[in-house]
Structure formats: C-alpha cells, structure tokens
Amino acid sequence: METQTARGHDSNISCLFPEILAIIFSYLDVRDKGRVAQVCVAWRNATYNRIVWRGVEAKLHLRRANPSLFPSLVKRGIRKIQVLSLRRSLREVIGGIPCLESLNLSGCYNVTDIGLAQAFVQEWPHITVLDLSLCKQIKDESLGRIAQFLKNLEVLELGGCCNITSIGLRLIAWGLKKLKRLNLRSCRNISDDGIGHLAGLCPDAAEGNLELEHLGLQDCQKLTDQSLKHVSVGLTNLKTINLSFCGSVTDSGIKYLAKMASLQEINLRSCDNISDIGLGYLSEGGSRISALDVSFCDRVGDQGLIFLSQGLFSLRSLSVCACNIGDDGIGRLVRTLHDLTTLNIGQCNRLTDRSLSHIGDHLKNLKSIDLYGCTKISTVGLERIMQLRTLTTLNLGLWHKR
Known part of the structure; x- marks a missing residue:
C-alpha cells in the first residue's frame, strides 16, 4: 500500500x-x-x-568558447550578467545577449579601453547598470564611449578606476542624463572641476547629471569644500553622499550640505578636518538626514552630539566610533533622538555603564549597537541594554568581562 x-x-x-x-x-x-x-x-x-x-544575475567565467551559452541565457530571459573572469572578447558578451540590462565587470583587470571600444560600437538602450569597479586600465576614453552608446545608464560603478580624471566626468555629464548612482571611490585624479561638470556648473560643459541620487566620493583626496558647493547648487536630488577619507573637506563644506533638503545619508568617516562645528551646521540646516557616519573624526566630541540632538530629529543611524565622546554627550543625544535604531560607538574608550544606562532608558527602538573596544563598560551596563526587546545586533569585540 x-x-x-x-x-x-x-x-x-x-x-x-x-x-x-x-x-x-x-x-x-x-x-x-x-x-x-x-x-x-x-x-x-x-x-x-x-x-x-x-531578476537572476548569471555569474560567468568566460574562458573558452561555448556556442550554446548565450543562446541558453537568452532563452531563459537572463538580462543580468556578472563576469567573474574574462579571457574572451567583451564584444562577444554584449552581442550575445541583445537585451542585456546589467553588466558587472568588477575585478576584471584585463578590461581595457580597446576592449570597451570594440564592444560598444552602437547604442545599447537596455543597459541601465554598468559596474567597472577595479578595472584599473579604464581611462577617460572609455567614459566617452559609454556616454555615447549607453545613454539610458542609471548606475555606473567606477570604484578603483584610478586613471579617470575630471575630463572623464565631463564626458559623463554630456551623455548620461538618466544617471542616478555614480561611485568614484579612490578615483584620486578627479578634482573640484570634475564635480562641477557633474553638477552642470562649468560654463563650457553640459547640463550635468542632475538626476543623481547617490554619489560615492570616498578617498577622492583632491576634492575640497568647493566640490560640496557644486553639489549643493547643482545636484539638488541627491539623497546620499560618501565623503569618507576626503581629508580636505572641512566644516565649511558641511555648511553647503546642510542646505540640501533631499540629502538623507552622509558618510564623513575619517575626514580629519570635521569637528563639532560641522555637526552644528548640519543641525542648524534642519536637514532630513537619517544616517550619519563621523567615525574616526577625532575632533568630534560631546558638543557635536549635543548639536545633533538639537536639530537632526530624523536621524535613525549614527556612527561615532573612535570619536572623543563621553557619557554626558551620549546622555544628551539619546534623550532627544530616541528613534535611533543603529548606534555605533565602538572604540570610544571614555564611555562607561552610564552611557549604557542612558541608552537602555531612552532608545526603545534600538536594533544594533557597536561597543567594540569600549573597555570601561561592565556586565552591569550590558544588562541594561540587553533588556531592549528590539535589539538584534551587539558587537562586543575586545571587551573583557568585569
């Protein structure tokens, strides 16, 4: 049976x-x-x-000829490709999937201007996402070809493309009017003029990429406060900006960002010239910032937290790791910004159980907290925050039970 x-x-x-x-x-x-x-x-x-x-992204090693590969992908309706290794012509990849929407070449070190020139010889209207991160041989010439033939591009990842200059950004400004996300991490040869091109503010340039919502400028060390002025005037739809490790950005530049009503997330990690004064400007601007990272800005202290508590009422995520803050600053912060869900205060070695007591009393919606390297806290303080029902993530690295 x-x-x-x-x-x-x-x-x-x-x-x-x-x-x-x-x-x-x-x-x-x-x-x-x-x-x-x-x-x-x-x-x-x-x-x-x-x-x-x-919605599936096919991850491919393209090392040898396989006549059935691309027809099979097309039959399945695959429109997103990540190339893990490339020993064949990029033109073969582009031509093999006519309706390709997303092409990820991140880490393909052998991609060159010549290879892209051979691949992009006509308009490809369906491609909206292109990732060239760590394709270090790519230069401004390729950006010109991308701007010419990928006019519907919405996401362009160029992190680690260290040969790109402000000339390349000018070409992007001419052609990519629909661009919403641009990552220029570690493109150390771009300058304030390049950001001016993106913002459409240079007299002899195009209108710019005015639809940009996310701009990554991490480790672009030539950028100064002038770039932030360009951003605030021209990129009025911007929601997030990453300026971490931009050592020439100062409090004066933050004053420009504070005027941007659309800005929601700012990353200023390891910006050595940012201090409490800059946080004061953000607070005065009445901005709608929901996420702020000023970790490793050692000129940020308790006064900066007080400023935040007086104006950034939409803040949900705050990272102040390795900042010069103490129990008094945390106390003032959490009494006002009680809707915080993420609080990263690792390596703030002045904090004691008093801070954890303040957090336990006021941050009833807290989901994640980083206490890495906070050596002055004890099990007494930890018991206070462990009672938070919403808490799901707790980092206690380098903490010794006392």
Whole structure:
C-alpha cells in the first residue's frame, strides 16, 4: 500500500503543468534551479520558462568558447550578467545577449579601453547598470564611449578606476542624463572641476547629471569644500553622499550640505578636518538626514552630539566610533533622538555603564549597537541594554568581562 501511494505521489508531480512547475522552481536559489533542470526532460523544459529566472544575475567565467551559452541565457530571459573572469572578447558578451540590462565587470583587470571600444560600437538602450569597479586600465576614453552608446545608464560603478580624471566626468555629464548612482571611490585624479561638470556648473560643459541620487566620493583626496558647493547648487536630488577619507573637506563644506533638503545619508568617516562645528551646521540646516557616519573624526566630541540632538530629529543611524565622546554627550543625544535604531560607538574608550544606562532608558527602538573596544563598560551596563526587546545586533569585540 505504501509503495502504491508513493508511486501515485510521484506520478502527480510528473503530471503537473509546466507553468505550475515553473512557478515552483522560481522560488529556488540559482544553484538548485540548475539542478532541477537535470532531473528529467519535463523539468528541464519547465526551467526554460522566463518566470524561473526573473531578476537572476548569471555569474560567468568566460574562458573558452561555448556556442550554446548565450543562446541558453537568452532563452531563459537572463538580462543580468556578472563576469567573474574574462579571457574572451567583451564584444562577444554584449552581442550575445541583445537585451542585456546589467553588466558587472568588477575585478576584471584585463578590461581595457580597446576592449570597451570594440564592444560598444552602437547604442545599447537596455543597459541601465554598468559596474567597472577595479578595472584599473579604464581611462577617460572609455567614459566617452559609454556616454555615447549607453545613454539610458542609471548606475555606473567606477570604484578603483584610478586613471579617470575630471575630463572623464565631463564626458559623463554630456551623455548620461538618466544617471542616478555614480561611485568614484579612490578615483584620486578627479578634482573640484570634475564635480562641477557633474553638477552642470562649468560654463563650457553640459547640463550635468542632475538626476543623481547617490554619489560615492570616498578617498577622492583632491576634492575640497568647493566640490560640496557644486553639489549643493547643482545636484539638488541627491539623497546620499560618501565623503569618507576626503581629508580636505572641512566644516565649511558641511555648511553647503546642510542646505540640501533631499540629502538623507552622509558618510564623513575619517575626514580629519570635521569637528563639532560641522555637526552644528548640519543641525542648524534642519536637514532630513537619517544616517550619519563621523567615525574616526577625532575632533568630534560631546558638543557635536549635543548639536545633533538639537536639530537632526530624523536621524535613525549614527556612527561615532573612535570619536572623543563621553557619557554626558551620549546622555544628551539619546534623550532627544530616541528613534535611533543603529548606534555605533565602538572604540570610544571614555564611555562607561552610564552611557549604557542612558541608552537602555531612552532608545526603545534600538536594533544594533557597536561597543567594540569600549573597555570601561561592565556586565552591569550590558544588562541594561540587553533588556531592549528590539535589539538584534551587539558587537562586543575586545571587551573583557568585569
């Protein structure tokens, strides 16, 4: 009887309509999607339904010719590609998937201007995401070709492309009018003029990339407060900006950012010239900032926290690791900004159980706290915050029980 029931059950699975199988398979991870395609002909055919692969990014090692690869991807409706290693022509990749929407080449060190020139010889209207992070051979010439043929691009990742200059940004400003996210991390040759191009403020340049919402300028060490002035005037839709390790940015530059009503997240990590005064400017601006990182800014102290408590009422995430803050500053902060969900105060070695007591009393919505290296706290203080029902993440690295 058991054998007959099992066989009947198997028969029912085999008889499911392909459309039903496709819906079931769509919930599997990528590896399991490939495995079920090898079970039988019916299941293999079901996996060719595009609903199974909707939104999936194929991760490929393109080392040798495989004539069936790209037709198979097209049949499945794959439109997102991450190339893990590339020993073939990039043109072959682009041409093999005509409706490609997202191309990730991050870490493909052998991608060159010549390779991109051979690949982008016509307009590719479907591509909206291009990641060239750590493609260190890429220069301004490639940005000109991208601006010419990828006019619908919304996301451009150029982190680590150290040969890009402000000339390249000018080319981007001419062609990529729909760009919403631009990452220029460690592009150390760009200057204030380049940011002016993006903001459409240079007399002989284009209108700029005025739809930008996210701008990454981490470790762009030539940038000064003038760049922030350009940003505040021209990029009025900007929601997030990363200025970490930009050592020439000062409190005066923060005054420009404070005027931006759309700005929600600011990263000033390791900006040595940011102090309490800069946080005061942010507070006075009445900005809608929800996330702020000033970790390792050793000129930020208790007065800066007091300033934040007086104006940044939308703040939900605050990182002040290794700042010169104490129990009094934390006390003032949490009494006002009681909607904080993330608080990173690691390596603030002046903090004691008093701070944890303040946090336990006032931050009832706290989900995550970093106490790494806070050596003056004890189990007494920890017990106070452990009573927070919403707390899910607690970092206690380098803490010794006392």
